Amino acid sequence: MKALVKYTWTEIKLYLREPMGAFFTLVFPLMMLFLFGSIYGNEPSALFNGYGSVDVSVPAYTAMIIGTTGILGLSITMATYREKGILRRLRVTPLRPQVILIAQVVVMFLMTAAGMLLLILAGKLVYNLRFDGNALNVTLAFVLSSLSFFSLGFVLASIMPNARTAQVVGMVIFYPMLFLSGAGMPLEILPQAVRNLSKFLPLTHVVTLLRGLWTGEVWSQHITEVWVLLAVLAAGVLISAKTFRWE
């Protein structure tokens, strides 16, 4: 327990010292919010069922942060740790591998949550953000989505030969997904053909689930999303447990 607490705290400090990770989780989503907020404002719109652009962007950008920390942050960190021999050094201590994985998940989760809270805070203060959902439901959906994407990150880290490849592959997966899933821009403005394709992207289900619960929809309307994310989580945990390598 002592080791877990200390290791997690160390990883939090390291995360904040790494400008890239902290920028994309904490700063970049806010920049997006303010950029599009200043263009479209947050007036109720028929396109978004009476919600404003910012109202639908906050849950969507939360999905973007989840994708960033899972697909890019976690996989690059773990692949770097393995490639450089940081895991190797940890291996010859009594530290259990589960502790390393749990600490990474906790750190990424806290950072993702911090990114979301900043978005909510900025939305409330600047754009009079509207929230019609149940906070507990949204939190549960956020936890499920995060864990699901973190497990994907571990899989990527395990199957990539080195940190550089993990970074390139992570970007190739993440950036198209960002724009096709409705996380970067609302699905409503994308053509129907793209929207059909987007159903096959896990991030789309995060966006749909978070936006739906945010606007007061209930779980029974999002059975598909929940099953998809649970399946991704289960597959991710299984595959990463099988493929975990110290070096």
Place this chain on the structure above:
Amino acid sequence: MNPVISVNEIFKTYGRTRAVDGVSFQVQEGEIFGMVGPNGAGKTTTIECVEGLRAADCGQIKVLGLDPVKQERQLRPLLGIQLQQAHLPDNLKVWEALDLYASFYDRTVDWEQLLVELGLEEKRTAAFRKLSGGQQQRLFIALALINDPQLVFLDELTTGLDPHARHAIWDLVEEVRERGKTVFLTTHYMEEAEQLCDRVAIMDNGKIVALDTPANLINGLGISERVIFRVAGDWDYAGLESHPRVERVECDGDKRVVYGKSNGSVNPATIVTEVVNALTAGGIQFSDLRTEHPDLEDVFLTLTGRQLREERSA
């Protein structure tokens, strides 16, 4: 007394390469045991099998009475390990690394004290990536000592360090032993092994080709020292060659090398006087006279027919 490490006929094959080919040895409590040999001789594979990082294909290993692979979890708290290839996160500070690693163990020494002893006090708040090679190595030694281990492994401890940093690290290793710890190290610097180790195993092509104290290995060569100089003109050295303390004389252009015969003691009397007397008696002009003592490098050369120094620079 049970040995701290006991290795019995281990083999390890990678594809078609026999990295370790039937190695056996024992390490006794309180000694500095060294494994030397060129790169690729099988030293690191051997030490990693003993550390429990790899499983040998066959053979038996006991470390502090435990099986390093099957009883890894019991063994980890008792060992201090400095790996040949390891890293810490770039932005991790020196004190944070010590504080973090201390939290992994139930029993630890005061890391503040270690920081001072290893000369890292000034670098306390420096990030790992800002440290020099020698400082990083000292930090890894500190991490290897943080749990007050009974047995310390040092794999290629000084590779890539400048001579000054290397000598400083040697002093540290001596201090580790003075604390009553057993040290198992590998190196491809023969000088390092000679300086530090109580006993040395020389490895080549996956086998131990010799194992003894450095002094015994060197004495076993039968050479005490060599006197090297240049002469002008011819010199009939037949008289010197038949001297009881002279092994042989070699010529190379104007260079002459006189090999002294070992009389079995560690510090035999020098043959310089005999050589100079013979030269003066013959009225021979000579210059650049110096003596060289045989070292582990010569032992390696004699055992394998190859020179370690050249292989290293190649």
